[in-house]
Amino acid sequence: MRIVVLDLYVDGAWIPSVTTDLIEVLNPATGERIAQVPAGAAADVDRAVEAAARAREGWAATDPGERAKLVSRLADELERRQDELTDLVVAEVGTPRRTARWAQVGLGILDLREAAAAAADFPWEEPLRNSVIVREPVGVVGAITPWNYPLHQITAKIGAAFAAGCTVVVKASEVAPLTANLLAEAVHAVGVPAGVFNLVHGHGWTVGEALAAHPDVDMVSFTGSNAVGKRIIELSAGTVKRVSLELGGKSAAVLLADLTDEEFAKAVPHTVRACYMNGGQSCNAQTRMLVPRERLGAAEELAKRAAESYTLGDPTADGTRLGPMVTEAQRDKVLGYVRTGLSEGARLVTGSTEAWDGPGYFVAPTVLSDVSPEATVAQEEIFGPVLSIIPFDTEDEAVAIANGTIFGIAGAVWSTDAAHAEAVARRIRATQIEINGGGFNGAAPFGGFKQSGHGREGGAFGLEEFVEIKSMQFRPAS
Numbered sequence: 001m002r003i004v005v006l007d008l009y010v011d012g013a014w015i016p017s018v019t020t021d022l023i024e025v026l027n028p029a030t031g032e033r034i035a036q037v038p039a040g041a042a043a044d045v046d047r048a049v050e051a052a053a054r055a056r057e058g059w060a061a062t063d064p065g066e067r068a069k070l071v072s073r074l075a076d077e078l079e080r081r082q083d084e085l086t087d088l089v090v091a092e093v094g095t096p097r098r099t100a101r102w103a104q105v106g107l108g109i110l111d112l113r114e115a116a117a118a119a120a121d122f123p124w125e126e127p128l129r130n131s132v133i134v135r136e137p138v139g140v141v142g143a144i145t146p147w148n149y150p151l152h153q154i155t156a157k158i159g160a161a162f163a164a165g166c167t168v169v170v171k172a173s174e175v176a177p178l179t180a181n182l183l184a185e186a187v188h189a190v191g192v193p194a195g196v197f198n199l200v201h202g203h204g205w206t207v208g209e210a211l212a213a214h215p216d217v218d219m220v221s222f223t224g225s226n227a228v229g230k231r232i233i234e235l236s237a238g239t240v241k242r243v244s245l246e247l248g249g250k251s252a253a254v255l256l257a258d259l260t261d262e263e264f265a266k267a268v269p270h271t272v273r274a275c276y277m278n279g280g281q282s283c284n285a286q287t288r289m290l291v292p293r294e295r296l297g298a299a300e301e302l303a304k305r306a307a308e309s310y311t312l313g314d315p316t317a318d319g320t321r322l323g324p325m326v327t328e329a330q331r332d333k334v335l336g337y338v339r340t341g342l343s344e345g346a347r348l349v350t351g352s353t354e355a356w357d358g359p360g361y362f363v364a365p366t367v368l369s370d371v372s373p374e375a376t377v378a379q380e381e382i383f384g385p386v387l388s389i390i391p392f393d394t395e396d397e398a399v400a401i402a403n404g405t406i407f408g409i410a411g412a413v414w415s416t417d418a419a420h421a422e423a424v425a426r427r428i429r430a431t432q433i434e435i436n437g438g439g440f441n442g443a444a445p446f447g448g449f450k451q452s453g454h455g456r457e458g459g460a461f462g463l464e465e466f467v468e469i470k471s472m473q474f475r476p477a478s
């Protein structure tokens with residue numbers, strides 16, 4: 001791959017950063033440099049925010065139907081570029097190609113389609129007694145995104161923000177910034193007006209901080225770690241910005257005692273898949289599997305078989321199901337967690353505490369069992385292919401364990417009786433709960449209870465984040 005130095009996209013044009021300092025972008029499967037991204041500066045953010053502020057009024061005044069059409073056209077354009085986008089995600093994140101095509105790029109396209117569809121039915125304006133209630137764009141949005149789904153994390157924000165009539169400055173992850181530039185090309189190609197979409201690159205502590213604190217930014221929409229999420233709240237407090245946060249998770253799959261052996265044998269590998277998706281680098285990964293104590297042995301056997309069926313290696317190869325961790329630091333962090341798990345009493349069912357011998361940042365698919373609900377690996381987000389099996393004795397205990405972390409983003413419940421599973425799902429304090437393996441719904445709300453964040457993304461719920469609600473009171477005609 002040709003090594004490129006990325007530019008910024010500001011006010012409808014490609015411009016260099018004011019700084020010549022660069023950040024290396026590495027291919028995690030090989031450790032090789034594939035691109036360089038500007039280290040960025042507050043002055044870059046100023047230029048982008050100025051452009052977004054200039055474009056704000058004109059864009060807010062466009063008809064919502066026109067904005068939705070543009071969002072749909074952007075989805076079409078990404079579909080046209082799906083192969084190219086997939087190659088970039090594989091190169092910068094290490095997601096196996098087949099998964100990257102639908103789960104990374106396909107999801108990005110779906111975000112835009114759902115936002116456009118939601119805008120068509122959205123109550124932009126409605127009467128209420130002697131008032132008219134209108135939903136208006138929040139204004140200039142700073143969107144700060146992580147590396148794990150580098151396209152989807154941006155499209156989940158801009159689809160809804162564009163449809164709502166907001167202008168946006170995106171600060172993409174410096175770890176995986178390549179798809180963001182291709183997205184900006186697509187935005188340009190479909191004719192999004194200058195200043196409505198701007199892209200800056202750089203480190204979080206310079207560019208991210210400048211964006212989150214900027215006085216002319218009305219809202220920050222952030223996806224990333226809890227530590228940085230807390231910092232975003234502090235930074236935005238100075239100008240009382242609206243803040244939406246999509247943070248970490250420690251989701252539990254609860255396999256209830258009434259499952260038949262056959263159902264249990266389906267639920268376990270399903271959970272392994274839901275844990276290992278994108279190398280376990282997903283905020284909604286089902287990283288804790290809660291099983292009746294008498295079925296612990298069966299769960300271990302099934303999980304071991306499922307985990308060991310994963311081919312680890314080159315993400316461009318057809319048969320690969322597990323790629324590398326995104327960086328060396330991420331790999332070392334994951335391996336450190338596995339060691340901590342073992343030192344706190346868990347048993348290694350399969351996997352390894354050692355880095356694989358060779359280039360790239362790989363971690364073997366790992367299953368820990370007999371994990372205490374209070375253990376570090378059961379409480380903290382690992383962001384790697386590490387499943388913790390936790391036994392329970394009663395259903396109440398299972399619910400308490402599922403709810404017993406600071407997070408609440410997702411989860412799963414399995415029962416032979418869907419109504420029983422639903423009753424348990426209603427007791428779980430998390431946003432997206434799969435019942436008996438129910439599939440993903442792009443129009444359903446995504447986000448977090450508790451410290452997994454504030455606000456929701458997806459369909460109409462995502463749109464609501466980007467509007468202000470206003471009322472105008474009319475005097476009855478006399």
Ligand code: NAD
Nearest residue numbers: 145146147172173204205208209224225228246247248283
């Ligand atoms: P991160 O928090 O380190 O970085 C996210 C973004 O914030 C990056 O663009 C980074 O440059 C920027 N940033 C870093 N420091 C900053 C600062 N001081 N001020 C402003 N911006 C700053 O997260 P990451 O390592 O890129 O991503 C992994 C994390 O993201 C995981 O914790 C994961 O759970 C979370 N995540 C959550 C969701 C969700 O929807 N809830 C989705 C994906 C990832």
